[in-house]
Amino acid sequence: MSKRVLTTESGAPVADNQNSATAGVGGPILLQDQHLLEKLARFNRERIPERVVHARGSGAYGYFEVTDDVTAYTKADFLGEVGKKTETFLRFSTVADSLGGADAVRDPRGFALKFYTEEGNYDLVGNNTPVFFIKDPIKFPDFIHSQKRDPFTGKQEADNVWDFWAHAPEATHQITWLMGDRGIPASYRHMNGYGSHTYQWTNEAGEAFFVKYHFKTNQGIRSLSADQAAELVGKDANSHQTDLLQAIERGVNPSWTLYVQVMPAAEAADYRFNPFDLTKVWPHSDYPLQRVGRLVLDRNPENVFAEVEQAAFSPNNFVPGIGPSPDKMLQGRLFAYADAHRYRLGVNHTLLPVNAPKATTAQNYGRDGAMALRNGSRHDKNYEPNSYQGPAQTDAALSAPLAIHGWTGTHEAPAHTKDDDFFQAGELYRLMSEDEKKRLIANIAGGLSQVSREDVIEKNLAHFAAADADYGKRVEEAVRALRED
Numbered sequence: 001m002s003k004r005v006l007t008t009e010s011g012a013p014v015a016d017n018q019n020s021a022t023a024g025v026g027g028p029i030l031l032q033d034q035h036l037l038e039k040l041a042r043f044n045r046e047r048i049p050e051r052v053v054h055a056r057g058s059g060a061y062g063y064f065e066v067t068d069d070v071t072a073y074t075k076a077d078f079l080g081e082v083g084k085k086t087e088t089f090l091r092f093s094t095v096a097d098s099l100g101g102a103d104a105v106r107d108p109r110g111f112a113l114k115f116y117t118e119e120g121n122y123d124l125v126g127n128n129t130p131v132f133f134i135k136d137p138i139k140f141p142d143f144i145h146s147q148k149r150d151p152f153t154g155k156q157e158a159d160n161v162w163d164f165w166a167h168a169p170e171a172t173h174q175i176t177w178l179m180g181d182r183g184i185p186a187s188y189r190h191m192n193g194y195g196s197h198t199y200q201w202t203n204e205a206g207e208a209f210f211v212k213y214h215f216k217t218n219q220g221i222r223s224l225s226a227d228q229a230a231e232l233v234g235k236d237a238n239s240h241q242t243d244l245l246q247a248i249e250r251g252v253n254p255s256w257t258l259y260v261q262v263m264p265a266a267e268a269a270d271y272r273f274n275p276f277d278l279t280k281v282w283p284h285s286d287y288p289l290q291r292v293g294r295l296v297l298d299r300n301p302e303n304v305f306a307e308v309e310q311a312a313f314s315p316n317n318f319v320p321g322i323g324p325s326p327d328k329m330l331q332g333r334l335f336a337y338a339d340a341h342r343y344r345l346g347v348n349h350t351l352l353p354v355n356a357p358k359a360t361t362a363q364n365y366g367r368d369g370a371m372a373l374r375n376g377s378r379h380d381k382n383y384e385p386n387s388y389q390g391p392a393q394t395d396a397a398l399s400a401p402l403a404i405h406g407w408t409g410t411h412e413a414p415a416h417t418k419d420d421d422f423f424q425a426g427e428l429y430r431l432m433s434e435d436e437k438k439r440l441i442a443n444i445a446g447g448l449s450q451v452s453r454e455d456v457i458e459k460n461l462a463h464f465a466a467a468d469a470d471y472g473k474r475v476e477e478a479v480r481a482l483r484e485d
Contacts, residue, residue, distance in 0.1 A: 008035055009042075048309070049344050050099045053144055054110045057093035058103075058188060058241045059308040060248055062297035064088050064115060064258070070292050073209050073262055074201035076321035078117040079292065087116040087358055090297060091311050092188040092240065095127075096147045096156070103240035104229040106183045106443070108132075108174075111193030111215065112313040113295070116358035123317040124213060125337065128185060129178070130194040131424075132278045133171040135413060137332020143168070158450035166459035170279040172467055173425040179443040180428075181436050182221065184229045187243040189254040190222035197315070197330040198276050200323040200399050201262070208265040208400035210275060210325055212282060214289060215256040226443065245300055253298045259289035265400070272418035276327040280424055307354045312341035323399025328413065346370045363391040426467035437474070445478035 006014040014035050021033035029036065051057075063085045070079055078086040093110035094101060109128040114121055134143050146164035150157045165171045177183070185191035195213030202208050224232065232239050247254060261282050268275050275282065301307035316324075316334040324330055341349050347369040349355055356362065367375050367382045381388050413419075432440065444464070451457050457479060465472025 009038055046305075051093075051340070051344065053095050054093040054112075055099040056097055056101045056103070057091050057110065057308055058244050059089060059091040059301060059304075059311060060244060060297040061299040061301070062088050062090065062253070062295060064293055064295050066293040068291045068293065070260070070290070071203065073203055073211070073260075074321040075204045076117075076122075076201070076319055077119050078115055078122070078319070079321070088295065089114045089116075089307075089311060089354060090295070091308060091313065092244070096144075102233040102237040104184060104224060104232045106178065106226070106229070108178065109185060109188070109191060112311075113193070114311070114313060114355075115319075117319055118359040119319040120360060120362075121317050121355075121357050122319045122322060123313045123315060124195055125313050125315050125333065126193055126195040126197070126213065128182070128191045128193055129174060130196055130212070130214070130281050131174050131177065132196060132329065133165075133174045134168060134329070135170055135277050135279050136328050137336070139168070140329075140332065140336075158447055159452055159456070162448055162451045162460055163453070163456045166456045166463075169421040169463050169466070170277075172422055172463045173279050173428065175444070176425045176428050176440065176467070179447075180432065180440045182223050183443065184224040184226070185240075186222035186224050188240050189219045189244065189247060190217060192217055192221070193256060197278060197333075198325040198327045199330075200265070200325050200402075202321055202323065202398075202400045206400060210263040210265055210268055212261045212287075214259045214261070215295060216259060218255045218257060218294075225439070226446070244297075248297060248300050253296050255294055255296045257294055258292040260292055261287040262290060263287055271416060273416045274413055274419055276325055276330075277413060277419070278327060278329040279421070301354075306352075310345060310349070310352050311354045312337075312345060312349050312352075314338040314341065318398050320396065320398045324402075326402060348372050348374075365390070422463065422466040425464075426471065429468045429471045437471075441474045441478050444475050445482055448475070449479045449482035 006017055008014060012034075017035070020036045021030045022028060023030055031037070064078070065085045066079055066082050069082055078084065091110065091112045093112070094103065094105060094107045095110060096107050097105065111126045111128055113124045113126075115124070134140065143164060146160045147156065149155055150160060165175060182191070193213075193215035195211075198210050198212055200208055201211050236242055244254070261284070263271070263275060263282065273280055314334075314337045315330060316338060318324070324334060345352070348371050350362065351371075351373045362374075365382050365384055376382070379388065381390050384390055385392065429437065429440070448457060448460055451460075461472060461476045461479070463472075464475045
């Protein structure tokens, strides 16, 4: 077998990769050493801007297999036949910390899934919780700023975290999730994933349904206490990455069962609370889980930077039969995610292997820009319509239209009969066992007791009391006890 020759980026062979060219023995380095300059210049540019959120991530390839007939609800081709398999890529992540952060921390986990379907890529971005802290995207930058490192101290501050939550009563439900037993997953394999947002499905007859996605782990839920997590971070800050990588390498392929809740579109307007509010769940008694299929991860990326760091997910990547809902947070993300990738990776990020369609070919009139790889031939036009057999529109809508009415303006979300920021947080609290409640109270009090302003503490205590009187009383007692120590 012949020895492979090391070359420069232009393909010229490299004579010496151990010593720089110099002016005589021991002399200064020469500017003409192309190999040296190229290596140093490329090294300086190996990193790209990290994600503002979801920076610390892991990922794997796999497949989704349909196990149940859902064609009554959607015409999406990849869901159209029991037994059909579609290649996927799933990226897990923490939310608040930087790329160098630890895995085993109390933080929501991103659950971003790319389906490489025959009708184009479908991206489903979600978390390991079915709800979120806010309901309007205009507050998202404020929320994230409150949770990230303070500009002056350079670290996360309890004052900032709890001050924002004190002014966001709708966060009480998600706080109860985050501070509960599932707030620190033991691994990415041992947690559920949720689409969180409400999406629209449309069937062949044009009937519209609103859906919520639930990926239930087949490994079982496993979580860590705060003490267990602190110990694990000290041993292996990359614990979740290590676990996922090693499990797949030894053939223990993690899997999830996908269920959906399905609401006929006509029922949304009169539902007792706003079904498009990301801070709320739909009770299963109203809309039971319906099984759809199975997600399996069976292949690790060959290069983490190329395939995990450069993976780009955009919730506006829909396929026929699936579309958006009036969920305001989803509407904001339809713009923000794609825009973030254009900034981080460039306008041609969709041409990168991990992001490009695999079961079909992208055909459009996008040209040029930095790192353009697909510019067509001399016979391809860059405008439409044309007389040269270029790609043309189908005239078939991907999803059903959403009815809109009223006056433009900065409106609050429409009020439904049972809309409330606290009821579901209280319901979640009342579902917990006594031991779960004790741990929840301790986790909340541990952070809230560090807040320097009494008025911020009082505002947050009022939220927990509004959710459940016992909940509020016990948090207050625990906070007072810690502040008196």
